[in-house]
Amino acid sequence: MKSNKDLYAQVDEEGRLVLSPELVFRYGIKPGGCVRVHEDTNGLHVCHPSRLAKLYIEPTNQCNLDCRHCIRNVWNEPMGKMSDAVFARIIEGLRNLSPLPAIFFGGFGEPLFHPEIVRMVAQAKAIGAPVELITNATLLTTGLSRELIRAGLDTLWVSLDGATPESYADIRLGAALPRVLENLTHFRDAVRDESDLVDGCCCGFAPKTHLGIAFVAMKRNIADLPEVIHIGQGFGAERFLVTNVLPYTREMIDEVLYDWALNKKCDRHLSLPRMCVDEITYAPIYQTIRNVYGTWAGINSKSGRNRCPFIASGAGAVSWDGSLSPCLPLLHNHTSFLGYLQYDQRFSRRWAIGNVMERSLLDLWNTLEHVAFRQRVQAFEFSPCTTCGCCDMSEKNEEDCFGNSFPTCGGCL
16 A cells, blocks of 8 residues: 655656656656646645556356446446456556556456456466455455455455345345355454464564455445444455445435535635534534535545546556446446436446457557546536536437537546
8 A cells, every 4th residue: 555655746947846766767757758647626636547457357247146336237238257358468468568557356246256356366476466355245254264364365345235134135146145254254363373473463463465445435424434434444454445436326326325415516625624523513514515615634535636546646447348448337247326306317328438359458558538537627627417407418429519429428427
């Protein structure tokens, strides 16, 4: 994991920032290249340069569960598992990248459903890349836990969307929370057994594989979030990720938690100091931040502009058949519903830049069309379909009323 220490750049006699060789290499900055600088109320932010920094790999789009909120409920996509040939081409392409991107095994299926997932993790780790994987943990046996740890997996993410057997089973149809927690117990024990003993460490060992908990927030489970975090901490989880539910079905429209916050425009700005959120401060803080943009102890609590976390982090995604897309939402055809007040269905057509069996990862990443798309998304000058949705153009991601052509991102959360 990267540290949060302050980094410094020198200013030369002509007022230009000069970065250290370490930073230049880490972020893949090339001589003569362009780095985007974003200005907000806190000052200037040097944005991630346009390099492939994180690659999502979808080992399979098949899954052993039928989750209520899954995109797989609204598609008619062919099912499959990544072949040895496709994965070999990915590894070959990654070897030509410097610095290496982080590799994340996950897409719209269960990675542990792939029979060769341990070998895939080991091969990705062997080239020197940081490797993560997300799972529903229903297939995470004791033996598989040990194999993944020995393969070099850096972080295992476990999707945990409920804190009680009833709330969990209400979302993760076909799964039982006690079984998942039992598997996590075995994983925790395996981490301890496989880790290196460290003198002076408070827990006696340095884990080789870290644990993260992913939580999809919706009205029916948001009250479980504190207990989910408590459960995760009990298993040694160090990272927690909360994401919004996306309304792929009409049922999910009533589950969203971002109604008034979605694309809220406001010119008022408030700066808040670091303070405890408790029974005294919670109500007044909540009533305040509903109506203003603000910073919390120097960190933005809202942004006045939309952004794509995939493009902003330099990500790409490869589907099980070897097709490269800019993000997970463009990996497969699917339908969704735009906003909390909108009952308009939107069809999103997948966009595959190309296939790794035909062109290298580097070539696909640097195609003029892909570079232009990333620049367009960084500016995010798309029509606000999520809060408007009042014309025929909002029903597809083909074009929008601002003149953008396929793929348009104004209907993406």
